[in-house]
Amino acid sequence: EIVMTQSPATLSVSPGERATLSCRASQSVSSNLAWYQQTPGQAPRLLMYGASTRATGIPARFSGSGSGIDFTLTISSLQSEDFAVYYCQQYRNWPPWTFGQGTKVEIK
Amino acid sequence: EVQLLESGGGLVQPGGSLRLSCSVSGVPFSSYAMHWVRQAPGKGLEWVSTISDSGGSTYYADSVRGRFTISRDNSKNTLYLQMNTLRAADTAVYYCAKPRTTVITNPFDYWGQGALVTVSS
Numbered sequence: 001e002i003v004m005t006q007s008p009a010t011l012s013v014s015p016g017e018r019a020t021l022s023c024r025a026s027q028s029v030s031s032n033l034a035w036y037q038q039t040p041g042q043a044p045r046l047l048m049y050g051a052s053t054r055a056t057g058i059p060a061r062f063s064g065s066g067s068g069i070d071f072t073l074t075i076s077s078l079q080s081e082d083f084a085v086y087y088c089q090q091y092r093n094w095p096p097w098t099f100g101q102g103t104k105v106e107i108k
Numbered sequence: 109e110v111q112l113l114e115s116g117g118g119l120v121q122p123g124g125s126l127r128l129s130c131s132v133s134g135v136p137f138s139s140y141a142m143h144w145v146r147q148a149p150g151k152g153l154e155w156v157s158t159i160s161d162s163g164g165s166t167y168y169a170d171s172v173r174g175r176f177t178i179s180r181d182n183s184k185n186t187l188y189l190q191m192n193t194l195r196a197a198d199t200a201v202y203y204c205a206k207p208r209t210t211v212i213t214n215p216f217d218y219w220g221q222g223a224l225v226t227v228s229s
Contacts, residue, residue, distance in 0.1 A: 036216075043221060044153065046215055046216060055208075056217075087153055089215060094167075094213060095168070
């Protein structure tokens with residue numbers, strides 16, 4: 001089973017600033033990496049797939065990078081609606097499809 | 109518009125059973141594998157189970173294998189999760205989710221609103 005590790009657990013950022021979230025896989029997942037956003041009481045929303053492709057309707061301020069074992073999600077200028085929990089997920093080796101433990105982006 | 113609507117959640121005693129349903133509309137249901145993902149209170153996401161488009165292949169997390177059964181009725185556009193021998197650790201919001209394409213490996217682009225399952229005496 002591939003273990004996904006996200007850092008930091010919590011990121012405190014001011015509105016308008018850049019946020020950088022990290023995700024590391026225990027073994028290579030190539031580019032089979034997705035990012036999700038979850039706000040309180042809501043279902044997760046797919047943000048990125050293929051490590052760097054934005055899902056339908058996702059604003060350009062979200063970008064993803066990386067391949068192999070190290071990945072990054074960057075939010076270029078945080079808006080109020082971006083304060084949420086973000087999860088990475090690998091879909092290279094399955095089952096299981098595995099998620100990271102999440103990074104909470106909170107208002108500084 | 110793609111919609112996934114879960115039902116069947118509730119309070120059940122340890123050792124009890126519950127069946128979740130997920131009604132899917134807006135996509136050719138029989139062309140897609142489907143997944144169940146759960147989230148314990150205040151915790152992260154945990155993949156639970158997957159069924160292929162035809163229903164011929166099923167996959168389970170170790171934590172639920174032998175207790176949960178995933179199934180589907182393509183004539184009714186509905187996904188199911190039969191949960192038996194429930195434990196307190198199964199308490200969670202259960203989401204059904206659809207892969208982005210008809211390829212089973214794809215990440216999940218549509219999710220239901222979630223069904224809360226509480227296992228407690």
